[in-house]
Amino acid sequence: MTTTEITEAGLAAVIEGNDIVFLDFWAAWCGPCRAFAPVFEHASHVHPDIVFGKVDTESEQSLAAAFQIRSIPTLMIFREGILVFSQAGALAASQLDQLIDAVRTLDMDAVRAEVDRIDQEAEVAR
Numbered sequence: 001m002t003t004t005e006i007t008e009a010g011l012a013a014v015i016e017g018n019d020i021v022f023l024d025f026w027a028a029w030c031g032p033c034r035a036f037a038p039v040f041e042h043a044s045h046v047h048p049d050i051v052f053g054k055v056d057t058e059s060e061q062s063l064a065a066a067f068q069i070r071s072i073p074t075l076m077i078f079r080e081g082i083l084v085f086s087q088a089g090a091l092a093a094s095q096l097d098q099l100i101d102a103v104r105t106l107d108m109d110a111v112r113a114e115v116d117r118i119d120q121e122a123e124v125a126r
Contacts, residue, residue, distance in 0.1 A: 003044045006053035008063045014051060015078050020103055021051045025067065025074040027058050033073045036090035043096050050100065075099075080108055082115060 006014060006023060015021050024040050026033035044052035057064040057072055067076065071088035077099065078084065084106060085099065 003041055003052045003054050006055045006060075006063075008060055008066075011055075011063065014053060016081055018051045019080060020049070021053060021078040022100075023053045023055055023076045023078070025055045025057050025064060025069045025072055025076070027056065027072055029058075030072050032090040036073050039091065039093045039096055042093065043100065047100060077103055079103055079106055079111070082108075082111060084111060 003024075004014070022040075022043075024033075024036065026037070028034075040052060040054070044050070055063055057069060067074075073090055074086065074088045075091065076083060076086045084103060091099070
């Protein structure tokens with residue numbers, strides 16, 4: 001599978017409709033983004049069961065603002081609709097491979113329990 005261009009209109013369906021989604025927030029003028037692009041593209045071919053989406057921060061400014069993107073490239077990873085990773089900066093292929101392995105082995109029951117705990121604490125604080 002190749003990378004998919006993600007827009008605000010299709011983002012929710014992509015995240016909700018797939019188990020694992022990697023999003024690369026980038027711009028054409030960004031040198032580190034251009035350096036990371038082939039690494040990201042290669043991973044999309046090696047891992048066809050994962051959605052690798054690219055969000056052009058220039059054409060999708062409202063989406064970049066909604067995710068509070070302050071630096072690019074920024075990589076965000078969703079598993080079962082839950083944001084499990086967010087980091088700015090280009091990654092080497094070995095680092096991206098480690099992230100893919102880590103996301104695949106996440107205990108999602110534990111992740112959901114932690115999300116529920118945080119939500120409950122926020123509710124109590126209100």
